Amino acid sequence: FALLKNTRMLKAVQKNATKGDPESVISAIDYYCRHKEWAMNVGDEKGLILDSVLTEVNPSTALELGTYCGYSTVRIARLLSPGSKLITVEFNPAFAAVARQIIAYAGLQDKVTLVEGPSGDLIPKMKARFGIKSFDFVFLDHWKDRYVPDTKLLEDCGLVSEGSVLLADNVICPGAPEYLKYVRNSPRYESRYYKSNLEYTKVEDGLEKSVFLG
Ligand SMILES: Cn1ncc2cc([C@H](O)c3cccc(CNC(=O)c4cc(-c5ccc(F)cc5)cc(O)c4O)c3)ccc21
Numbered sequence: 001f002a003l004l005k006n007t008r009m010l011k012a013v014q015k016n017a018t019k020g021d022p023e024s025v026i027s028a029i030d031y032y033c034r035h036k037e038w039a040m041n042v043g044d045e046k047g048l049i050l051d052s053v054l055t056e057v058n059p060s061t062a063l064e065l066g067t068y069c070g071y072s073t074v075r076i077a078r079l080l081s082p083g084s085k086l087i088t089v090e091f092n093p094a095f096a097a098v099a100r101q102i103i104a105y106a107g108l109q110d111k112v113t114l115v116e117g118p119s120g121d122l123i124p125k126m127k128a129r130f131g132i133k134s135f136d137f138v139f140l141d142h143w144k145d146r147y148v149p150d151t152k153l154l155e156d157c158g159l160v161s162e163g164s165v166l167l168a169d170n171v172i173c174p175g176a177p178e179y180l181k182y183v184r185n186s187p188r189y190e191s192r193y194y195k196s197n198l199e200y201t202k203v204e205d206g207l208e209k210s211v212f213l214g
């Protein structure tokens, strides 16, 4: 049933959004998830914080862990400067299939590379496969218990450098307590919490922005 929810979300986009218009795709998903079926997109409220951090960083290379239906992929890609690239990692083929169609409907397929597979396997292959020196921006939104191991993996693979910005969703709900401890206690990160609400609800949630100091 959950997987069918994503195809219903895709249908809502195809019905209510304008092809090639990312803003209308974002609005169509937000409307559907607020009024019809809740889904775990970063949403419009936390999305504004994502937009502002992204605009501040203006990354040339960005990484997203956890594509899901591609809502935050569209939010990120629509703000990238010409020539900048976003790589998004999704292990669930059904989610990836819907995300590809939503990203294409928004007209952003040229800025986005969606790679299918688990982040732990794909991160070590990023340099070789995509010629990435390091990521200027990383959005963490996959399994919350993977935030710490994958952050360590990014460090060990030399995929973050001085000034790289990590932005993590759901640090309060469902929560990523080990991740908060890791980035807040490490001398290698300058961290800041952006208080907000869980997508489409009044429950508290927030984003943690952590700048890698090298
Ligand atoms: C290893 N690897 N590599 C790539 C990759 C990709 C995935 C999938 O994209 C995927 C599948 C299922 C769950 C997630 C994590 N997201 C969540 O669990 C979440 C929950 C809630 C929430 C909050 C309150 C509730 F009551 C219920 C759910 C709100 C949120 O914003 C979330 O992001 C991500 C998974 C592992 C992956």
Ligand SMILES: [Mg+2]
Residues within 6 Å of the ligand: 040, 041, 042, 141, 169, 170
């Ligand atoms: Mg999330």
